[in-house]
Amino acid sequence: xxxxxxxxxxxxxxxxxxxxxxxxxxxxxxxxxxxxxxxxxxxxxxxxxxxxxxxxxxxxxxxxxxxxxxxxxxxxxxxxxxxxxxxxxxxxxxxxxxxxxxxxxxxxxxxxxxxxxxx
Amino acid sequence: xxxxxxxxxxxxxxxxxxxxxxxxxxxxxxxxxxxxxxxxxxxxxxxxxxxxxxxxxxxxxxxxxxxxxxxxxxxxxxxxxxxxxxxxxxxxxxxxxxxxxxxxxxxxxxxxxxxxxxxxxxxxxxxxxxxxxxxxxxxxxxxxxxxxxxxxxxxxxxxxxxxxxxxxxxxxxxxxxxxxxxxxxxxxxxxxxxxxxxxxxxxxxxxxxxxxxxxxxxxxxxxxxxxxxxxxxxxxxxxxxxxxxxxxxxxxxxxxxxxxxxxxxxxxxxxxxxxxxxxxxxxxxxxxxxx
Amino acid sequence: xxxxxxxxxxxxxxxxxxxxxxxxxxxxxxxxxxxxxxxxxxxxxxxxxxxxxxxxxxxxxxxxxxxxxxxxxxxxxxxxxxxxxxxxxxxxxxxxxxxxxxxxxxxxxxxxxxxxxxxxxxxxxxxxxxxxx
Numbered sequence: 001x002x003x004x005x006x007x008x009x010x011x012x013x014x015x016x017x018x019x020x021x022x023x024x025x026x027x028x029x030x031x032x033x034x035x036x037x038x039x040x041x042x043x044x045x046x047x048x049x050x051x052x053x054x055x056x057x058x059x060x061x062x063x064x065x066x067x068x069x070x071x072x073x074x075x076x077x078x079x080x081x082x083x084x085x086x087x088x089x090x091x092x093x094x095x096x097x098x099x100x101x102x103x104x105x106x107x108x109x110x111x112x113x114x115x116x117x118x119x
Numbered sequence: 120x121x122x123x124x125x126x127x128x129x130x131x132x133x134x135x136x137x138x139x140x141x142x143x144x145x146x147x148x149x150x151x152x153x154x155x156x157x158x159x160x161x162x163x164x165x166x167x168x169x170x171x172x173x174x175x176x177x178x179x180x181x182x183x184x185x186x187x188x189x190x191x192x193x194x195x196x197x198x199x200x201x202x203x204x205x206x207x208x209x210x211x212x213x214x215x216x217x218x219x220x221x222x223x224x225x226x227x228x229x230x231x232x233x234x235x236x237x238x239x240x241x242x243x244x245x246x247x248x249x250x251x252x253x254x255x256x257x258x259x260x261x262x263x264x265x266x267x268x269x270x271x272x273x274x275x276x277x278x279x280x281x282x283x284x285x286x287x288x289x290x291x292x293x294x295x296x297x298x299x300x301x302x303x304x305x306x307x308x309x310x311x312x313x314x315x316x317x318x319x320x321x322x323x324x325x326x327x328x329x330x331x332x333x334x335x336x337x338x339x340x341x342x343x344x345x346x347x348x349x350x351x352x353x354x355x356x357x358x359x360x361x362x363x364x365x366x367x368x369x370x371x372x373x374x375x376x377x378x379x380x381x382x383x384x385x386x387x388x389x390x391x392x393x394x395x396x397x398x399x400x401x402x403x404x405x406x407x408x409x410x
Numbered sequence: 411x412x413x414x415x416x417x418x419x420x421x422x423x424x425x426x427x428x429x430x431x432x433x434x435x436x437x438x439x440x441x442x443x444x445x446x447x448x449x450x451x452x453x454x455x456x457x458x459x460x461x462x463x464x465x466x467x468x469x470x471x472x473x474x475x476x477x478x479x480x481x482x483x484x485x486x487x488x489x490x491x492x493x494x495x496x497x498x499x500x501x502x503x504x505x506x507x508x509x510x511x512x513x514x515x516x517x518x519x520x521x522x523x524x525x526x527x528x529x530x531x532x533x534x535x536x537x538x539x540x541x542x543x
Contacts, residue, residue, distance in 0.1 A: 055455035083302030084448035092517025
């Protein structure tokens with residue numbers, strides 16, 4: 001299973017619609033990085049509204065993607081993390097401190113623009 | 120044997136009731152609450168004894184036990200009223216029965232009377248106690264629900280800004296509830312900024328601070344931001360003395376200041392009308408001066 | 411009251427997803443809130459992954475239990491793998507022998523109410539319970 005990555009101007013948009021298993025998450029990490037490479041995107045919005053489980057492994061894969069994309073010059077914003085998922089992450093001690101977040105796709109794009117302008 | 124005892128009790132019901140009421144008057148019911156009027160005590164006592172007798176007549180199985188214990192709970196009278204009442208009934212009844220059948224020297228007969236009376240009194244007493252504690256548990260769980268509803272209200276102040284005032288002690292259970300309300304409210308109200316007002320929290324120790332920090336972190340994950348407001352001087356002191364690190368999210372002493380910060384964060388600000396008028400007048404004055 | 415509700419063998423990576431979905435459905439049926447469902451599902455995910463990573467094969471068992479609360483969900487993760495060499499170390503945040511976040515076992519402990527672990531060179535068994543409140 002592969003997660004579709006959409007391009008909008010200089011941004012990449014991803015809406016995860018499936019229950020993330022390890023293989024899908026790893027594949028996504030690879031796909032996103034090569035998409036950033038070929039498109040030269042400067043910002044990425046990863047919408048997690050439909051994801052209802054993030055365990056420590058998935059959290060690590062997603063957190064790593066943010067750092068990796070950052071190295072390639074693309075800023076990643078997570079949007080739509082569900083309350084239940086957020087509480088569970090806090091419980092297991094994963095704070096994703098370096099990852100910018102926003103309520104939804106729209107806010108995510110605004111945040112991206114703001115962060116990129118600051119640079 | 121049992122039939123005989125029952126008949127004696129029913130025959131002498133007036134006498135038993137009279138003695139029982141006297142005995143109850145002597146006991147400490149009046150101490151249960153100074154606000155209870157003598158009248159209501161007498162009325163309740165009479166109701167009590169009626170309940171006991173109706174149960175003896177019908178060999179138990181009436182609903183009035185349930186109603187009566189519910190009444191006692193609602194009146195706020197202690198369980199001791201019921202147990203003392205039943206004990207008094209037991210001793211009065213035994214005395215009356217012994218007087219009726221005349222002096223007896225037979226231990227066996229005495230024992231069988233005791234047993235016979237106990238066989239009636241104990242089930243009634245047990246049922247009363249069970250009903251009482253059942254009612255009590257009901258009240259406690261209802262209050263718990265009521266308290267939970269009070270626990271963590273979320274107030275949308277304006278677009279993108281929501282306030283959550285916290286009042287009272289925060290324990291682990293409440294902290295979980297607060298966090299759930301907070302996060303669901305953030306999503307529901309589409310809040311970009313949440314002000315958590317701890318003015319009403321009496322003590323902020325490491326535990327409470329830990330819960331607040333976790334809530335703030337969780338709020339950040341769903342894509343919003345927290346401002347902690349209402350930090351009184353003594354709370355600022357304990358936070359620093361305990362070495363609690365709150366640097367990761369903004370804190371303000373009052374809701375007003377926090378609200379101003381929240382406005383800035385959402386890209387709005389308060390503009391005073393009179394101030395802008397003042398500017399206009401100044402502009403006019405300036406232009407006059409130039410002429 | 412005590413009864414096994416389901417048994418999910420773990421042998422391949424996709425079984426992790428299967429186990430947590432089964433767990434979530436059971437938690438839902440028992441009346442757990444959506445937040446607790448997420449906690450339970452995440453804990454199962456961690457336990458199942460540990461089995462897959464370290465023992466290759468094992469199974470996750472779901473039981474309904476009663477105790478401090480009338481209803482509880484007990485999850486037993488059992489494998490016949492090499493066992494955990496240093497249990498106390500495995501319970502420290504950030505400790506990992508697999509390159510993960512090291513949040514697995516201590517995370518599971520925080521997500522659930524009761525946590526019990528037994529490990530020897532013949533395998534590892536972890537019991538966790540979440541009580542319905």
